Amino acid sequence: MSEPATTNRTIVVASRPTGKPGPENFASRTVPVRAPVDGEVLLESLYLSIDPAMRVWLEEDPGYVPPLAIGDVMRAFGVGRVLAGRYDGLSAGDYVTGRLGWQSQPTLQGADLNKIDLELGTPIDWLGPLGTTALTAYFGILRIGQLAAGETVLVSAAAGAVGQMAGQIARVHGARTVGIAGGADKCALVTDEFGFDQAIDYKAEDNMAAAIAAACPDGVDIYFDNVGGEILDAALTHIRQKGRVVVCGRISQTAGHRQGLYNTGQLIGRRARMEGFIVSDFADEFDAAQRWLAARIKAGEIHQKIHVLDGLAQAPEGLRMLFTGENFGKLVVKVAD
Amino acid sequence: MSEPATTNRTIVVASRPTGKPGPENFASRTVPVRAPVDGEVLLESLYLSIDPAMRVWLEEDPGYVPPLAIGDVMRAFGVGRVLAGRYDGLSAGDYVTGRLGWQSQPTLQGADLNKIDLELGTPIDWLGPLGTTALTAYFGILRIGQLAAGETVLVSAAAGAVGQMAGQIARVHGARTVGIAGGADKCALVTDEFGFDQAIDYKAEDNMAAAIAAACPDGVDIYFDNVGGEILDAALTHIRQKGRVVVCGRISQTAGHRQGLYNTGQLIGRRARMEGFIVSDFADEFDAAQRWLAARIKAGEIHQKIHVLDGLAQAPEGLRMLFTGENFGKLVVKVAD
Numbered sequence: 001m002s003e004p005a006t007t008n009r010t011i012v013v014a015s016r017p018t019g020k021p022g023p024e025n026f027a028s029r030t031v032p033v034r035a036p037v038d039g040e041v042l043l044e045s046l047y048l049s050i051d052p053a054m055r056v057w058l059e060e061d062p063g064y065v066p067p068l069a070i071g072d073v074m075r076a077f078g079v080g081r082v083l084a085g086r087y088d089g090l091s092a093g094d095y096v097t098g099r100l101g102w103q104s105q106p107t108l109q110g111a112d113l114n115k116i117d118l119e120l121g122t123p124i125d126w127l128g129p130l131g132t133t134a135l136t137a138y139f140g141i142l143r144i145g146q147l148a149a150g151e152t153v154l155v156s157a158a159a160g161a162v163g164q165m166a167g168q169i170a171r172v173h174g175a176r177t178v179g180i181a182g183g184a185d186k187c188a189l190v191t192d193e194f195g196f197d198q199a200i201d202y203k204a205e206d207n208m209a210a211a212i213a214a215a216c217p218d219g220v221d222i223y224f225d226n227v228g229g230e231i232l233d234a235a236l237t238h239i240r241q242k243g244r245v246v247v248c249g250r251i252s253q254t255a256g257h258r259q260g261l262y263n264t265g266q267l268i269g270r271r272a273r274m275e276g277f278i279v280s281d282f283a284d285e286f287d288a289a290q291r292w293l294a295a296r297i298k299a300g301e302i303h304q305k306i307h308v309l310d311g312l313a314q315a316p317e318g319l320r321m322l323f324t325g326e327n328f329g330k331l332v333v334k335v336a337d
Numbered sequence: 338m339s340e341p342a343t344t345n346r347t348i349v350v351a352s353r354p355t356g357k358p359g360p361e362n363f364a365s366r367t368v369p370v371r372a373p374v375d376g377e378v379l380l381e382s383l384y385l386s387i388d389p390a391m392r393v394w395l396e397e398d399p400g401y402v403p404p405l406a407i408g409d410v411m412r413a414f415g416v417g418r419v420l421a422g423r424y425d426g427l428s429a430g431d432y433v434t435g436r437l438g439w440q441s442q443p444t445l446q447g448a449d450l451n452k453i454d455l456e457l458g459t460p461i462d463w464l465g466p467l468g469t470t471a472l473t474a475y476f477g478i479l480r481i482g483q484l485a486a487g488e489t490v491l492v493s494a495a496a497g498a499v500g501q502m503a504g505q506i507a508r509v510h511g512a513r514t515v516g517i518a519g520g521a522d523k524c525a526l527v528t529d530e531f532g533f534d535q536a537i538d539y540k541a542e543d544n545m546a547a548a549i550a551a552a553c554p555d556g557v558d559i560y561f562d563n564v565g566g567e568i569l570d571a572a573l574t575h576i577r578q579k580g581r582v583v584v585c586g587r588i589s590q591t592a593g594h595r596q597g598l599y600n601t602g603q604l605i606g607r608r609a610r611m612e613g614f615i616v617s618d619f620a621d622e623f624d625a626a627q628r629w630l631a632a633r634i635k636a637g638e639i640h641q642k643i644h645v646l647d648g649l650a651q652a653p654e655g656l657r658m659l660f661t662g663e664n665f666g667k668l669v670v671k672v673a674d
Contacts, residue, residue: 042537056606063606228602241401247604260597265565267584269393269611275603276612 008033010073011102011315013058020255021055022320026102034107041085041110045100048078049127050309050318050331051161052226052251054108064278075319077132078335079123080222089240091113096292097126102315104335120294124133128330129297129304130290136279137165138289140224141245142204144277147206150238151221154212155196156231161188161304161330162200162248166224168302171195175222178215180231182325189328193305206233227252229259233249236263245274251323274317305329345370346654347410348439350395356593360393363411363439371444372424378447380417382437386464387646387655387668388414388498389563389588401615411439411652416453416460416467427452434463439652441672446535457631465667466502466634466641467627468575470658473616474502475626477561477583478510481614486511488558489577491549492533493568496523498641499585501531503561507637508532512559515552515570517545526665530642545571564589566596573600581605582611586643588660592637642666 009028014027056062058077068075078100082090087110090096098113100106116123123129128134141147142164153170157163158179167177167190179190180200187199198215205211212234213218219240225232228250239245253259266272272297282289295300307329309318317331322331342365351364365484371380394412395401405412413435419427427433435450437443453460458467465471477499478484490507494500495516504514504527515525517537522629524536542548549557551570556577562569576582591598603609619626633639644666646655647659652670659668 029547232601247601249605250602253602258599260599261601262595262597264569264584264598264601264611265590266400266585267611268586269615271401271618272410272612273612274601274608276606277608278606280609 003295006033007031008103008105008329009312010104011312013070015070015073017055018058019254020323021058021157021321022323025058026316032051032197033105036084036107036310038086039089039109039111040107040169041087041096041113042083042105042107043096043100044076044083045080045104045106045312045335046077046125046337047124047133048102048312048333048335049133050062050086050315050322050333051077051133051186051247054061054319055254055323058068061252072180072190073106073141074328075099077127079126085110087111092279094127095123095130100257102312103189104312117226120290122309123260124332125297127220128161128306129302130293132279133291133330134165134293134304135282135286136248137162137224138293139171139279139282139285140248141169141222141283142168144246144254144275145222145224147173147175152176152178152216152218152318153222153224153236153238154180154216155224155226156180157249158195158199158220158247159197159253159305159328160189160251163224163226164190164329165302165304166248167194167196169249170222170224172296172301178212186328189305202231209237211245212238220335224248229253231265233259233261235243236261239266239270239272241269241272243272245272247276256324307331309333311335341368343370344368345440345442345444347441348647348649350405350407350409352407353395354392355659356591358653359660362395362470363653365407367426370442373421373444376446377398377422377424377444378424378427378433379442379444380433380450381420381436382415382417382443382649382672383438383443383674384461384464384629385415385437385649385670386468386470386674387652387659387670388470389654389659390588392660399670403454410443412436413439413652414464416463417443422447424448428523432460432463439649441588441649442534444658459636461643461669462644464529464669465643466541467630469616471496471502471630471668472619472623472626474561475506475630476536476616476619476632477549477614477624478503478506478559479584481612482559482561482581482583484510484512484559487513489513489515489553489555490559490561491515491517491553491557491572492563493517493572494588494663495531495536496642497529497563497588499667500561500563501527502641503525503585503637504531504533507559509559509633509638515526515549524666528641539568545655549575554650559583561585562587566590570596570598570600570659573603575600576603576605576609578609580607580609582609583624584611584613584661585644590635644668646670648672
């Protein structure tokens, strides 16, 4: 274990993004480490997660979480090691996950952190295939989507952190899976590495509705939507009777780039449902889900591709990459080993 | 009972509407009455229903029902009296509902008809407050919307056949109800005759989202959508946590007039659901629903305003009125007494 540094390197919000977020919205600031008071622990951040939800967190009114003020340390999930503690449930050397933020040596409430079990997975696994994005895929497919074996599941951003897990979880439950991704390289990942039955390269298709119809000739039972916009609208044209649209994300839609949906009328004749959710709604079931995921990972049935950026300073650049689709797999910033 | 005529007056499909349907899409044709064969009955049509779903039925591929061909008698629900029968379950003088079509003396399969109980309501009641539009409101509010007492229910086309029933059924179940309608006269109907707590005149509002926010300061638990388009998009901005959008109709949207939805991203942060349905999905529960409705009508808690047009020849004009919003209440064509 490294010695605690005396300074905490942080990345704070400098402005709210109007379009795609990136380095211009953040500033670095180094502050003294704050000694924990009762109930708190001092952590060393190891890995921090870069997530699409961050753009929502940067809005003036995110709706489901408190807003960030300009000057606040950027909110981020992460995994870290306890350096010193004044909280009964945690000791120096314990590994935890939680909202560490973009900072190297956070001092946080112990009650807000979750001690992780390194028997189930490595620290980076706890941000990856056992982490929030994996849980989002799990509850999206099983609880919101209510997948039944033999159904056809269409996943957008299928090479992305949530999409790759959604497809694999659906496959393990007996679904036929079709993934949508941008470019031949990502489509190869989708079929060869994540085991989707088929991939659709949206960048190579003029007519996504026709491409979805060709890949899903009997229609789509579950469309797991990570992108919104035109691809969602195309998927609605091929939703099956009693189909479900799991509304998970809308990474294609920004304040400056908004596309209307024209096909929600299909929900009537198809008796179909679109439903949104937040993964924390299922917090009571996280343990069971993580044990299931760990067993599938150990059995070689599921894995997650992680795209690691080296150094806390890369976090804003990582957020930019996520929204331009330059990442290959789940984006994580390595802060320390 | 009148003597059976020897001719059957019919109105057939002449062309598929591209925008709002109306008389130009239909033609009259008089044909000989066809004597029933085994399993069939000859009816005298009394009242025929004019419904928004008719525009969908006129499409080349309605999706959930077989398409109508050019030259086919227009499909329509109706109530009639049996004149002669070769079907065990029905005798001359019985009253029935079913898909009579726009014709005065249809010969139909007895198995496709439902004998009605005149103790529960008059023949016209069986097209009105006990009919398909009332059942649509009932199952939309209770099964799709899963209303709980104390919730706020927003209904569009609230003076229309389904909307007025949706609001009253919600009120009886303990909801606060807000209705959207076009014009001061319809808004007066909504509050004074149907007992909604408040009405919004969409024709008088520049900003529907603001009007909905003002009328529903705590947000909307159930939005019962009969119109689609801009009003749906505005309602999505004020949907509450765990809110439900009951996708029942989209009368504002035609092939020539389509508005995009921009606010479905709200479904994520609000954990909300949009769900479509077809009333026939609940056919097993029709009896129970009709008994409940009949009891509420008898108690004076619910009633339906019926707009009667006189004569089969008025049916195409009735369909035009429905799509221009000129009707006051549930539209019915009276064919015979």
